[in-house]
Amino acid sequence: MNDDLPAREAIFGAQHDRIFDRLTGLDPDLATYIRDFAYDTVYERPGLDLKTKELLACTLLLSLGSPDELRTHLRGAMRAGATEQEVRETLLFAAPFVGFPRVVAAFAQLRALLHPRPGS
Amino acid sequence: MNDDLPAREAIFGAQHDRIFDRLTGLDPDLATYIRDFAYDTVYERPGLDLKTKELLACTLLLSLGSPDELRTHLRGAMRAGATEQEVRETLLFAAPFVGFPRVVAAFAQLRALLHPRPGS
Amino acid sequence: MNDDLPAREAIFGAQHDRIFDRLTGLDPDLATYIRDFAYDTVYERPGLDLKTKELLACTLLLSLGSPDELRTHLRGAMRAGATEQEVRETLLFAAPFVGFPRVVAAFAQLRALLHPRPGS
Amino acid sequence: MNDDLPAREAIFGAQHDRIFDRLTGLDPDLATYIRDFAYDTVYERPGLDLKTKELLACTLLLSLGSPDELRTHLRGAMRAGATEQEVRETLLFAAPFVGFPRVVAAFAQLRALLHPRPGS
Amino acid sequence: MNDDLPAREAIFGAQHDRIFDRLTGLDPDLATYIRDFAYDTVYERPGLDLKTKELLACTLLLSLGSPDELRTHLRGAMRAGATEQEVRETLLFAAPFVGFPRVVAAFAQLRALLHPRPGS
Amino acid sequence: MNDDLPAREAIFGAQHDRIFDRLTGLDPDLATYIRDFAYDTVYERPGLDLKTKELLACTLLLSLGSPDELRTHLRGAMRAGATEQEVRETLLFAAPFVGFPRVVAAFAQLRALLHPRPGS
Structure with missing residues (x-):
């Protein structure tokens, strides 16, 4: 970066x-x-480094339930230096605050990013 | 800490x-x-340090619109080592994602924390 | 009833x-x-008895974050035959779906209903 | 009309x-x-003309994040006399209140309405 | 069951x-x-029977707008003993609280569950 | 104006x-x-007149559940030329989309604006 x-x-x-x-x-x-x-x-x-900003962005988009923008910023977080593990921790951290359904939906976007399927 | x-x-x-x-x-x-x-x-x-977790918590509570819990975690973020400026940056960062009304409400909690009024 | x-x-x-x-x-x-x-x-x-409807109403208002209406329907649920314990179970049940902050806010309404303070 | x-x-x-x-x-x-x-x-x-009602409907559906109903009412707004430019202004106006992700999703519905692709 | x-x-x-x-x-x-x-x-x-819990789960997921998890719990409600009519009543009951768009989206999931189309 | x-x-x-x-x-x-x-x-x-913008703003703030900002823009709508009746129509119009609790909360702000009580 x-x-x-x-x-x-x-x-x-x-x-x-x-x-x-x-x-x-x-x-x-x-x-x-x-x-x-x-x-x-x-x-x-x-005041905040870009990696932290991107983790905050992922959290905001998880909370909003915006899957396309979330996928873009999951990729962005990793481009800004976040490890896959830090991204996973960020998504898991949201569970007690906003519940599991939003977190499951967010991990589905992460999986799609990490393991893209042909044609999708 | x-x-x-x-x-x-x-x-x-x-x-x-x-x-x-x-x-x-x-x-x-x-x-x-x-x-x-x-x-x-x-x-x-x-995987994430406590300061980052508390900034994520503030973001989640800003997005939910939960004023009491937000105030608790604004204080928590500063106890975990975040400067006032880092907290302000975290709240401002949310504006393009969730709009100004939630951010204004969050700063009202921050002000109440930094400048408590007698009786409130 | x-x-x-x-x-x-x-x-x-x-x-x-x-x-x-x-x-x-x-x-x-x-x-x-x-x-x-x-x-x-x-x-x-x-098709649904009134007690079940009121528990659903409490769940919807917990999810919306509407404290005044929630208090009205917490009382309504008990008038419709729900025990205090059934109401507590209903509020706790929401935690994995929508997270703790909304549930804490709902229990604050229940406490205000069960233990009203003079002047509030 | x-x-x-x-x-x-x-x-x-x-x-x-x-x-x-x-x-x-x-x-x-x-x-x-x-x-x-x-x-x-x-x-x-x-009390309100139909065009204004449809612009309000688009705003409500943008805020809810309901893409199918939004597309129906984007078309409805134009049938009720709103120009494409008035619809665009309505969607842009929401950005400072609810943030960009909801607005981007709304414009994606408008584009799909104005430029339907074969098979979608 | x-x-x-x-x-x-x-x-x-x-x-x-x-x-x-x-x-x-x-x-x-x-x-x-x-x-x-x-x-x-x-x-x-x-404290609550499983059927009631599943109807509460459907209500929470309707309110959140989580279509996949909603479909899973619509099926779960019926496995837990809810009739199709009780499920329909649960979804209709939400309309005055959260409005029609969320309810329409929930019935679309119910229809997909009751009448799956080949390939979907 | x-x-x-x-x-x-x-x-x-x-x-x-x-x-x-x-x-x-x-x-x-x-x-x-x-x-x-x-x-x-x-x-x-x-592209949109100021009265229409303020009615859209009221709708967005009703949907968000932001009472203070809503009151400011209810007043703003009337300053921009909306009649009390047009404002009432705007708030009522939201009911089928977002449900009654948000609309009741919005009318409580309108009443507070039209009939301020001493000390509040």
Whole structure:
């Protein structure tokens, strides 16, 4: 991980342009707000390292029940230096707070990321 | 912070017994489950340090909208070694994911913790 | 419990008129919809007994995080024949599904109902 | 849009019967409640025009995270006279309140409605 | 239903091992917590019969919007002795509390369970 | 309402400075993000009039269950030109989508706004 990269490049890696192209295809202003406010403003704040931020992002998306965005940030957490074990600990930690169904759904996204099946 | 302490003693400090007495007063089995499962099982897992766990807890409680528990874990995060700035960063980080109203409510808890008013 | 009573009279008892007067004071049409649709249509359906319905209501309100309505239906469950223990079991049962914070908040309502403090 | 039509015919158009046939297939009483209470009672209230109601419906379904119903009401909003731009503004407006993940999911439904792919 | 069986065997029946194998495949500790805490501790508590517990579980999962787990427990409720009509009543009962979209989604899971389509 | 005013001045009126001073007291960067992104960027977008935006805001805050912010925007909706009746219609409209408890809580905020009690 290169600390001089914008956070969004560090966590999305080779998927960066595809992710923002998809958002632009949904709505150009939406893509701009996500890039400028969520990433280039909030994610770029100092005070927490990128790995911690990505673990917080996974927790927030687990809690919301947003499977696609969760998978993106599970990958992002590992790109930002989290080990698979740290990601697993983060998901397990949520169970007493939000219950098992959200945690099971989150681990299903992690499995899909770690063991992609052909065609899915 | 003494790493040999159970996590619940490290994060609740002098409030520990009062917190569990209150839970026992609500329901003794509930108190047992929270102590044995949430704290002595899940919180004691290795792999993430206690400060990171408490920042995740604050994020989960911000997302749930649970003000009392959030205040307890904002204090816990600082007992576990998080600076006030790290706590603020954690709360701000949630804004793009869950919106401003939950974040404003979380900062109101932080302010109440940092600047308690007489009688409240 | 008199099975010939409307469900809303059975579960609200002496509070019935006060509860609907308060709703009418909020909005008369809202009060009408709650009375005619929620109570006189949905609650009056056969197939589940009133005690089971009230335990389901407590579960739904625990999950929503609606403390005032929850307290009303905790009382309603006991008026419909649920023992204190059955109510406690219902609240505890939710913990693995929605996590502890919602359950703790629900037990705080139960305690306030069972042990009202002067002035609260 | 013909103001003499029931709101549900105005917003569902040619899909009206298919939508209610599907609901009846799920549960006949559920279909009756949705038709009689949600549509023929609440939607028929005066005071807000149908376009505004459909934009509110889209906002509520975005917030709930109900993709299928959201798509139905995105189409309904446009049948009720909302331009594509007004629908986009409605979805973007939600971002500061509920965060980006719900808004991204909503725009994915809008895109699927505007650019249906063969077989989906 | 054999009362000597663990609740999880009574409600999952022939799917029991497949369900826990899947959870173990997601994360072995997650599977252990769900088995030991959610099922062998909370589900085994006396005070409510298994049918009532499963109806509560369906209500919680309807409220959470967790379709896969809901389908599992709709089946579990019927294995625990609930009639199809009691399950339908349970789902309908939630409408005034959490609104129609969650209830429609729950009935879609019930239909899929009662009328599975080839290949789905 | 003066269309040349920033939306936040039009909807907050004489409370504007107090509202932002409170947010700054919670966290200066939070206040900046809410002012610059939520208000001066998203609220200033053309395409929907301010009254419609405020009705959407009330709907979002009703759905989130954020009572303080809801009261602020109920007042804002009326400042932006919504009649009391339009606000009531907006709150009632949410009932079939999110259920009665959230709507009752919203009307309690409306009543507190319309009929403030001394000391509250």
